[in-house]
Amino acid sequence: MSERARVFFACWPSPGLARAIHRQALRLQQSCKGRVMRPDTLHMTLAFLGDVERHRLPELQAVASRVAAVPFRISLTRQGSWHGHRIIWLAPEEVPAPLDLLQTKLCAGLRSAGFQLEGGSYKPHVTVLRNARSAPAEACCGEGLGWAVDAFRLVESQRLPDGASYRTLGEWPL
Template sequence: MTRPPDPAPGERPRARVYFALWPAPAAARRLHKEGELAHGLTGGRRMRRDTLHLTLAFIGDIPRERLDELRAAADKVAFSPFTLSLDRIAGWRHNHIVWAGASELPGELESLVTQLNAALAAAGFPVERRKFAAHVTLLRNARGELPAAELDPPVEWPVGDFVLVESDPKPEGAQYTVLESWPGTTGAPG
């Protein structure tokens, strides 16, 4: 008996979603190259260049009817465009992840995350209680240890918007679809 094909993401009754920053091509290429270098030291599964992102708020699996509530919450967020300087690479032993991150977060990023979490909580969505850990996952299932190191030069990532993304888990790795984006505005609180 053959199994029917999985429905396309938009045809499923539920959506697995999150808000994120999505890098411009130049930043994605550089991050992917750093993942390749780290892979030589730790092994594991490299993230595909087209899937690299920085999660702002993970929502999880929700009924598709609630997507408009997420959009309405995101509509309440105002931020100024900024540059994120990713200047560190390290590994987390507890979950075998190698990541790139920033030693200092721009105030605009902190404001964006704070506003987004407040809007999500007001709309009845659960929000992360732990301190925001801005990172881009480069490798999963890393086997060796990667000591923290500086990225020299840092990856300069111009951030002009944030996005709502749907994740479609697959055996070869998740497929991501950007559902909508919200641009930053000059003069927004930061």
């Protein structure tokens, strides 16, 4: 096992919601092409740390255990693309205040503990297609997909030829 782990914090949908998101991804694939994300890999990232020394994983877990936040609901009502239409995503129209607070508290705790975070400003989304050939024709995805968020996870990502494999290293209820 490597001395470093590629890690991130994220919210994970229930299996039923993951299947509904996956169905929307399959519909998008018909027009956008690309590789559909597996239902078990669908998530909304809160903080991406990248490669972290394994001996520091308990520090990450300690930071997460100190984050006080409340459960919230979001609705994935928008769809769009990034990186020249290569990444297709679903996202909420507006960021609920409890999600913004959860993400802000988590990132502040991580920075205070000396961790470097990757990425710019926070844009909550669920990546549903990779290597797409075109953007979605419409910006909205119908009625939206309701999500009751009641926990967040620390996850290790391993790159495999057919996509990523994720292993949960800790989960904290809201």
